[in-house]
Amino acid sequence: MNIRLYNARILTMEEGRDLFRGEIWIKNDRIAYVGAIEEIEEEGPGLPHIKWDYELDCENNLLMPGFKNAHTHSGMTFLRSYADDLPLSEWLTKKVFPYEEKLSTGDIYEFTRLAIMEYVTSGITSIFDMYLSPDAIAEACRDTGMRCVLCGNVNDHTSSPEKMADEYERLNSFNPLITYRLGIHAEYTCSKELIDSVCSVVHRYKAPFYCHLSETRDEVEDCRKRYGLTPARYLDEVGLFEYGGGVFHGVHLTEEEMDILAMRDVSVITNPGSNLKLASGIAPVAKLAEKGINLAIGTDGAASNNALDMFREMYLVSTLSKIRENDAASFDATKVIKMATWGGAQAMGLRDANVLATGKYADIIMIDMHQPNMQPENNIVKNIVYSGSKKNVKMTMIGGKILYAEGRYNIGESPERIYENCNRIAERILA
Secondary structure (H helix, E strand, C coil), X not given: CEEEEEEEEECCCCCCCCCEEEEEEEECCEEEEEEEHHHHHHHHHHCCCCXXXXXXXXXXXXXXXXXXXXXXXXXXXXXXXXXXXXXHHHHHHHHHHHHHCCCCHHHHHHHHHHHHHHHHHCCEEEEEECCCCHHHHHHHHHHHCCEEEEXXXXXXXXXCHHHHHHXXXXXXXXXXXXXXXXXXXXXXXCCHHHHHHHHHHHHHHCCCEEEEECCXXXXXXXXXXXXXCCHHHHHHHCCCCCCCEEEEECCCCCHHHHHHHHHCCEEEEECHHHHHHCCCCCCCHHHHHHCCCCEEECCCCCCCCCCCCHHHHHHHHHHHHHXXXXXXXXXXXXXXXXXXXXXXXXXXXXXXCCCCCCCCECCEEEECCCXXXXXXXXXXXXXXXXXXXHHHEEEXXXXXXXXXXXXXXXXXXXXXXHHHHHHHHHHHHHC
């Protein structure tokens, strides 16, 4: 299918390329051409004649790469606004784990579809999902058209190194929208023997490794008591970061741990909304950036954040850094936009979905500039971070398919049916 998006302003997120006016051509799931108006006019008749299947006048709105939600638990939408206002340990043991045991794979499929609806309204075109039943998540993403990177969730109660290895081989060839990365839930939910077994799998595939890490002070201190080491140093010493990877949260990292992550090319995915709500703390993003560590942004799940809104997360990344460092200039909005797009793609291994350029996936969003919160246009990028909202998402396209536009969904099912299914399941589980 040949698609032409014209009369647009374009932010490709390529290094050194500023915002410009032009158009994007798409062939099937890839970008075939990105050009400024001047380039198109100069080449004129020299450009190939294309029979367009669909042409969209963007009306001078902004096209940019979709946001990458680099850490989430989509199936946890069933606990939205149910497990609130509790300390993390009590939240997990009394409100999360007991009810998760009641979830079926079909339940997770439905709640993942609900999350996907929220993602596309927020301009999110890729998710890094760690949750129970990765097969159900993969099927939900395939059926709706969401690009998804699945993350292993091995711990003492769920999954196993052998099951993770099987998922790694199966799901990396399941569908072009789906990839899979090796991982554990966290150091504190895995025995030493289990971590050693996971390390063997990582080395067998020579693959990057991911996990929750240093989310709370208690987590760090408990690891010190067990092994005499902080979590990042312990996991590095057993060999889990030898092939890079990423850590989720990274709120309480020591200077030594930051140096380890930088040396091992390990990304840090910050989750400011969730960390605030659970009183976990504020990640040192400015310091991490100084160390040259790749940074990305995640919403975490709807049980710990409630909203799966990338605009809110972007705002919090910048403003919380200013508070943490006591410096209003500590983290510029342009860095935040890079985290939400290029940085997320880097952390997730999505090298073909990081920028808008020829040959890359057509994962594109349109930002509505004809709304008061986007005016005046003193600085469009900073408007997106500091005053933007989900209401500005006019279109979300993934792999050349428009999943959301002008308030309407194209995900293979009616919103009302998904809402009905999810409410029925939630009533059953939480009764």
